[in-house]
Amino acid sequence: MKGGYAGKMLFVDLSSRKIEEKKLTDDVAENFIGGYGIGGKVLYEMMKPGVDPLGPDNVIGFVTGPLNATGALMGGRYTVVCKSPVSGTWNDANSGGFFGPELKKAGYDAVFVSGASDKPVYIWINDGNVEIRDASKLWGKDSVETLEALKEETGERKLRASLIGPAGENLSLMAAVMNEEHRAAGRGGPGAVMGSKKLKALAVRGTQKIPVAEPEKLAEVNKTIREAAQNGPMAQVVKAFGQLGTGMGTGANALSGDTPVKNWGGVGIVDFGDENAHKLDSGSFDEKYRTKKYACANCIIGCGADYEVKDGKWPMKQTFRPEYETLGSFGTMMLNDNAESVLKCNDICNRVGFDTISMGATIAWAMECYENGLITKADTEGIELTWGNGEAIVDMCQAIADHQGFGKILSLGSKAASEKIGKGEDYLVCVRGIELPMHDPKLAPGYGRTYYTDPTPGRHVKGGTQTGQARRPDKYNYEGTGGKDLKMTSGNEILQLSGLCLMSQFTGMREMTVKLMEAVTGEAIDEARQIAILKRTMGIRHAFNLREGLKPFDIEMPKRAVGEPPQAEGPLKGVTVDYKLLAKNFFAAMDWDIETCKPKRESLEALGGMEAVIKDLYGE
Amino acid sequence: MQITVKLFSMFRHYAGVDEVMVELDTGATVSDLLDALAKRFDNQVFVDDETLLMLLVNKNNAPRQTVLTEGDVVHLLPILGGG
Numbered sequence: 001m002k003g004g005y006a007g008k009m010l011f012v013d014l015s016s017r018k019i020e021e022k023k024l025t026d027d028v029a030e031n032f033i034g035g036y037g038i039g040g041k042v043l044y045e046m047m048k049p050g051v052d053p054l055g056p057d058n059v060i061g062f063v064t065g066p067l068n069a070t071g072a073l074m075g076g077r078y079t080v081v082c083k084s085p086v087s088g089t090w091n092d093a094n095s096g097g098f099f100g101p102e103l104k105k106a107g108y109d110a111v112f113v114s115g116a117s118d119k120p121v122y123i124w125i126n127d128g129n130v131e132i133r134d135a136s137k138l139w140g141k142d143s144v145e146t147l148e149a150l151k152e153e154t155g156e157r158k159l160r161a162s163l164i165g166p167a168g169e170n171l172s173l174m175a176a177v178m179n180e181e182h183r184a185a186g187r188g189g190p191g192a193v194m195g196s197k198k199l200k201a202l203a204v205r206g207t208q209k210i211p212v213a214e215p216e217k218l219a220e221v222n223k224t225i226r227e228a229a230q231n232g233p234m235a236q237v238v239k240a241f242g243q244l245g246t247g248m249g250t251g252a253n254a255l256s257g258d259t260p261v262k263n264w265g266g267v268g269i270v271d272f273g274d275e276n277a278h279k280l281d282s283g284s285f286d287e288k289y290r291t292k293k294y295a296c297a298n299c300i301i302g303c304g305a306d307y308e309v310k311d312g313k314w315p316m317k318q319t320f321r322p323e324y325e326t327l328g329s330f331g332t333m334m335l336n337d338n339a340e341s342v343l344k345c346n347d348i349c350n351r352v353g354f355d356t357i358s359m360g361a362t363i364a365w366a367m368e369c370y371e372n373g374l375i376t377k378a379d380t381e382g383i384e385l386t387w388g389n390g391e392a393i394v395d396m397c398q399a400i401a402d403h404q405g406f407g408k409i410l411s412l413g414s415k416a417a418s419e420k421i422g423k424g425e426d427y428l429v430c431v432r433g434i435e436l437p438m439h440d441p442k443l444a445p446g447y448g449r450t451y452y453t454d455p456t457p458g459r460h461v462k463g464g465t466q467t468g469q470a471r472r473p474d475k476y477n478y479e480g481t482g483g484k485d486l487k488m489t490s491g492n493e494i495l496q497l498s499g500l501c502l503m504s505q506f507t508g509m510r511e512m513t514v515k516l517m518e519a520v521t522g523e524a525i526d527e528a529r530q531i532a533i534l535k536r537t538m539g540i541r542h543a544f545n546l547r548e549g550l551k552p553f554d555i556e557m558p559k560r561a562v563g564e565p566p567q568a569e570g571p572l573k574g575v576t577v578d579y580k581l582l583a584k585n586f587f588a589a590m591d592w593d594i595e596t597c598k599p600k601r602e603s604l605e606a607l608g609g610m611e612a613v614i615k616d617l618y619g620e
Numbered sequence: 621m622q623i624t625v626k627l628f629s630m631f632r633h634y635a636g637v638d639e640v641m642v643e644l645d646t647g648a649t650v651s652d653l654l655d656a657l658a659k660r661f662d663n664q665v666f667v668d669d670e671t672l673l674m675l676l677v678n679k680n681n682a683p684r685q686t687v688l689t690e691g692d693v694v695h696l697l698p699i700l701g702g703g
Contacts, residue, residue, distance in 0.1 A: 233668055236630070236634065236664075236668070237665075237698075237700065241700075243633070244633060248629045248633065249629050249630075249699075249700040251628065251629070252628035252629035252697045252698060253697070253700070255628065255676070255695060255697055256674045256676070256699060258699060270679075274626055274628075274638075278628070278638060281628065281632070467699050467700070468699070471674060473683075506700075571681045
């Protein structure tokens with residue numbers, strides 16, 4: 001088999017209990033690489049448009065990248081793909097930890113699950129042996145308990161598992177797919193899709209060696225990355241991330257305008273302030289709680305940490321350091337400077353299996369509704385949802401986790417909750433129902449295009465510009481951005497497909513994705529091939545959405561996120577993002593027709609591998 | 621002239637303090653201030669182009685060539701995301 005691949009995909013139908021193995025062909029691997037590329041290709045061809053995301057015809061895939069289990073540094077991420085029950089369109093979400101590499105060592109580049117079981121089950125893959133097992137005794141357990149129960153039941157202490165907690169079982173639209181107790185493929189409701197299939201877990205254990213095309217070259221590239229991380233221009237950033245994690249930046253980013261404040265309605269430096277920013281900086285509390293460092297597979301940064309909270313209102317024997325996004329969604333978004341309350345909410349979300357971004361953003365939305373009298377204390381059963389009220393935030397998070405009272409409504413996420421109560425639409429900050437993550441397009445306008453038009457909307461890890469754009473003097477020039485956007489997005493696309501962690505870019509060695517991929521697969525990846533891969537892997541997910549009836553330009557970005565009207569004070573005063581022009585520029589560079597939004601036929605034909613899309617879009 | 625510098629996130633971590641007063645000559649720029657901080661804390665993180673630094677002077681965005689005046693308050697904010 002090719003370097004970087006196990007060479008096989010597994011298909012499990014939970015309705016018929018049929019298990020089928022298929023070869024991963026070289027052309028699919030070369031054209032679609034891995035992650036949501038291979039996932040997009042498979043789901044596009046397996047699924048029909050219009051299926052119920054929470055019905056048996058949705059397919060959920062667990063897809064590795066070619067760098068997983070090869071020894072490539074920081075190459076430990078895998079991707080969960082499905083049709084989203086939130087947006088009704090394409091969804092992918094990725095996660096670190098150790099699950100992806102273990103799945104591949106167990107024999108498969110990807111596992112796709114269709115149908116639905118009538119009773120709880122889990123899939124157990126042990127070095128190529130596949131079983132569908134009864135999970136009745138696991139149903140109701142949280143992510144920590146489930147992982148332990150799987151180890152006990154299989155007798156395999158070294159297994160890894162991708163699983164759901166009660167959130168997924170309850171079909172919460174904010175339910176994540178969890179692995180290793182605190183790693184989450186969280187966004188877009190993939191946990192609910194697992195829950196709808198009564199699939200509690202995919203447990204894997206493997207010892208297979210994955211071939212590497214050029215092992216000596218890989219060792220050399222790894223060595224260069226290590227040196228860049230330790231001694232290069234970003235060495236201090238790498239060191240700080242390794243010590244304090246991503247959460248060191250949240251408070252500061254609220255002041256710069258990056259992290260949204262007060263449900264996107266505030267100005268960080270005015271409404272949150274310096275002292276509160278310090279309180280949410282992990283540097284302010286890390287020493288008190290950290291018991292040990294945590295690093296995902298083959299990572300040289302190690303931005304995670306185990307925590308113990310010994311005192312205070314929410315003591316926890318074993319928990320984990322919250323990430324940047326979590327400190328934003330439960331902190332700045334609600335003017336909450338109580339870091340311990342964020343630790344507690346993070347713990348609830350990890351155990352019960354929620355996406356922390358959507359959970360925090362949903363409570364922030366409810367808080368603004370409460371402020372404006374649209375939700376009352378009677379509705380919340382006594383919880384005073386006032387800005388900055390850390391105890392109320394924990395109580396509401398717990399009510400959502402318990403699926404009780406008003407928490408049951410909020411477990412749907414902000415948009416569906418708004419529809420359910422018939423109020424609060426003006427305070428939603430979502431694209432296609434998915435709450436925006438914690439980076440403001442007014443500071444880095446590229447996020448506007450990405451949140452708006454990526455086939456998976458509202459993702460801070462997609463697109464090519466990201467936060468680094470914040471400092472560029474030409475960032476508010478919206479003319480002629482397509483070519484640069486295309487080039488940078490293609491670089492990020494390869495990174496995501498390969499299984500590399502986005503944090504790898506903080507080593508300062510931006511060319512590492514291509515170098516690692518070339519060493520592992522033995523195939524050259526020049527700029528033209530990168531762009532062709534982007535056009536295929538984004539094109540097929542985009543076509544999935546067009547097939548569902550999505551008209552990209554008929555929707556609008558939430559006004560606050562793009563400065564409509566612009567803020568009157570602070571670092572982002574006067575800024576309005578022309579996200580539609582950015583999107584049109586990008587569509588043109590992608591060879592997508594700006595009127596119909598279809599990828600152009602001649603472009604699809606030239607790419608190869610897009611026959612199913614051509615047939616659907618052009619009828620033959 | 622005296623400038624108040626407020627340090628956040630990575631810069632606060634490396635400096636070990638939240639705030640520092642810096643004495644600069646009249647006409648000094650933000651860039652001069654960063655040089656002074658690098659010297660004071662013996663750390664190039666304050667001047668390295670790759671550290672994704674964002675600066676506010678009196679709560680507004682400021683490029684490095686901005687000329688400072690007595691009493692200015694400067695926020696040093698890294699632009700780092702993730703998680």
